[in-house]
Amino acid sequence: MRKLKIPPILLLTSFSILSMTVTAQDQLDRNSLPIKQPERETYKELDARNAKAPARWEVTAPKGSPNVVVVLIDDMGFGASSRFGGPINMPVLDKLGTEGISYNRFHTTSLCSPTRVALLTGYNHHSNNAGSIMETATAFPGNNGIRPQSITPMAEVLRQNGYSTAAFGKYHETPPWEISVSGSLDRWPTHSGFDKFYGFIGGETNQWAPLVYDGTTQVELPKDPNYHFTTDMTNQAISWVRFQKALTPDKPFMIYFATGATHAPHHAPKEYIDKYKGKFDQGWDKLRQETLERQKRLGLVPQNAQLGPKPTDIKDWGKLSADEKKLFARQMETYAGFGEHTDHEIGRLYDAIDDLGVMDNTVFIYVAGDNGASAEGTMNGLFNEMTYFNQVPETVEDQLKHIDEWGGPNTYPHFAAGWAVAMDAPFSYTKQVASDFGGTRNGMVIRWPAGIKAKGEVRTQFAHVIDIAPTIFEACKIPAPKMVNGIQQDPIEGTSMLYSFDDAKAKERHTTQYFEMFGNRAIYSNGWYARTIHRPAWKQKPTATLLEDTWDLYDSNADFTLSKNLATQNPAKLKELQALFMAEAEKYHVLPIDDRLFERTDAKSVGRPDLMGERTKVTYGEGMKGMGIDVFINTRNTSYTITSEVEVKENANGVIVCQGGKFGGFSFYLKDGRPVFTYNYLGLKSFNVSSSQALAPGKHTIVYDFKYDGGGLGKGGAATITVDGNKTAEGRLDKTQPGIFSVDDLADIGTDDGTSVADYGVSAHFNGKLGKVTIETKK
Incomplete structure (x- = not known):
């Protein structure tokens, strides 16, 4: 193979361009971001073959940067x-x-x-x-x-x-x-x-x-x-x-x-x-x-x-x-x-x-x-x-x-x-x-x-x-x-x-x-x-x-x-340092100090944003998943209903809506065509409300209703399931979780990602057509 001979003048030019690039990079004003690029040139020449393009400008790290x-x-x-x-x-x-x-x-x-x-x-x-x-x-x-x-x-x-x-x-x-x-x-x-x-x-x-x-x-x-x-x-x-x-x-x-x-x-x-x-x-x-x-x-x-x-x-x-x-x-x-x-x-x-x-x-x-x-x-x-x-x-x-x-x-x-x-x-x-x-x-x-x-x-x-x-x-x-x-x-x-x-x-x-x-x-x-x-x-x-x-x-x-x-x-030294702490605390926005612990997890009480705000009713749809506690409607320590529109074939399976997972949460789902609600109390005990009859193929409206006992946090309540307006199951939850279900097992519609709230026996993915899923909380 014949070696390509590069004229010395081109080698010199290449070296000069490289030197200019290094120098230009070293001289960049990195104190202001983004680093400002040079002004674009304008041209009078019609044909690009007769014009010379400017050197490419890009920001690179300083030479030798680790x-x-x-x-x-x-x-x-x-x-x-x-x-x-x-x-x-x-x-x-x-x-x-x-x-x-x-x-x-x-x-x-x-x-x-x-x-x-x-x-x-x-x-x-x-x-x-x-x-x-x-x-x-x-x-x-x-x-x-x-x-x-x-x-x-x-x-x-x-x-x-x-x-x-x-x-x-x-x-x-x-x-x-x-x-x-x-x-x-x-x-x-x-x-x-x-x-x-x-x-x-x-x-x-x-x-x-x-x-x-x-x-x-x-x-x-x-x-x-x-x-x-x-x-x-x-x-x-x-x-x-x-x-x-x-x-x-x-x-x-x-x-x-x-x-x-x-x-x-x-x-x-x-x-x-x-x-x-x-x-x-x-x-x-x-x-x-x-x-x-x-x-x-x-x-x-x-x-x-x-x-x-x-x-x-x-x-x-x-x-x-x-x-x-x-x-x-x-x-x-x-x-x-x-x-x-x-x-x-x-x-x-x-x-x-x-x-x-x-x-x-x-x-x-x-x-x-x-x-x-x-x-x-x-x-x-x-x-x-x-x-x-x-x-x-x-x-x-x-x-x-x-x-x-x-x-x-x-x-x-x-x-x-x-x-x-x-x-x-x-x-x-x-x-x-x-x-x-x-x-x-x-x-x-x-x-x-x-x-x-x-x-x-x-x-x-x-x-x-x-x-x-x-x-x-x-x-x-x-x-x-x-x-x-x-x-x-x-x-x-x-x-x-x-x-x-x-x-x-x-x-x-x-x-x-x-x-x-x-x-x-x-x-x-x-x-x-x-x-x-x-x-x-x-x-x-x-x-x-x-x-x-x-x-x-x-x-x-x-x-x-x-x-x-x-x-x-x-x-005297202690007093001096206490005064220094207060000065530093004021300077760095430490004051006022808030020493509350669990109370600060409640967004409303501390003025933290919460996507739900004052809403008591939200409608979800299939594909919505991974919703955290500041994103999903709060059903803890209150009464609520879940209303879902479904279209199923015989013996339908899968989750309608869930929140949490194996170590605490709830799930409303179909198992062999039967509507079931499972409340998993901290992975320690599960409460199940299950319909005795399976859904017939076709469209249905399924409702889970929970009436909270009240009288404090973490109390129980009465639960019912209705299908197309007819009660098909009822039961009782002896107690509920007053706080969060999970940090990373979040709320899902149409599936149960992460660990499972309940033993579904089959895939958690809903195998019918899932329409609107509406959750409404009540006092």
């Missing part, structure tokens, strides 16, 4: 992973810690939505109007759930600076009243800077049967008995990054990989759970001590650190009954298996990127927890986490009935609060408690061979989740924008951690940080720490009013675990 991967684990405390001294084997996190640097004073907000929005923007959670999770938004600035226009997500900044961006797993930043075809879609991932999204939108999901979106479209999952969501999201991420690098090898990518694990429900493959059989029989008290000893050996905590005092509500392991120990040990085995399985899947993603040959210039950030481990399982743990949200206690005896299937598809479990305290060792409290490091301090590792020379070292500078975005911006040589779409942006609130990458002794730069969640509040200032424990996560009511809270004072530089209260010794 790829970015941010991994975020859910509900994993500081003392859970093996890298940070815990009992859960996480070899991938260990490897990254050995090859990169680990931070032992990195902090989150103590709850999922707030931490995530802070991570994804570089601004405090109240600045993002995410003072709590989206499902408890209120009408006040700082808590209304709507990200302000003056804050632009990091993914959007990177995307507009030449990055491919993708998010996989849990999002939980979209207000629940916007999770429908009516939108707005502005706060969905693919409208918040991500080119690709594959995952779930709510706060948690059933790992065996999740509600998954690809972009904004609900996905129908494969009928695979071995399906697990963490594996699925990893497969999707691997596919995407291989595709992206094959098509655009020179274009950097950003992946946000946020697992639903290890948030409840604790679902893991049995082989991972069984790895830990017998390993927690010693109990949480001894485990806390063992964890602290490992942390000292690893150089993660000072040698003189003491265990933070165990909360008095947590029982001593030695005083538990044999049944309690048996159940609680299995709960922890499941959680540990869940954690190791998750780390394994992260390892598959790591290996896939490494196989592409780009890992040396990839900033890989692995955050082991968006808050401390969760004590929402209360003192005994839970077979079905939805009992917590409905304030229905579960006994040890009830849970032991399911011990052999714990963590499998027939459970929706959570562990006892004692394990949460143990997973947050060496600290005292847990998730939701923003005023204790057990709720906010999480292990974090960064690996970036091209930008970090140090290996295996620990960084002790104070850092916060709002620091991740500015760190990435500085690593990528991209400024936080000052103007986006003509709107002035707030100054970024986080502090880049880049200064600490190769200097373990560098002076701390993030010197002041407030914390607040449901009234638990604190302030950090140059090592000093003032705080009040307003309400532990396992309690539903505060221990005192906001005005009557008792404040503590600590020197966190000398007292790693907050075990020595100095309030009485230094009242």
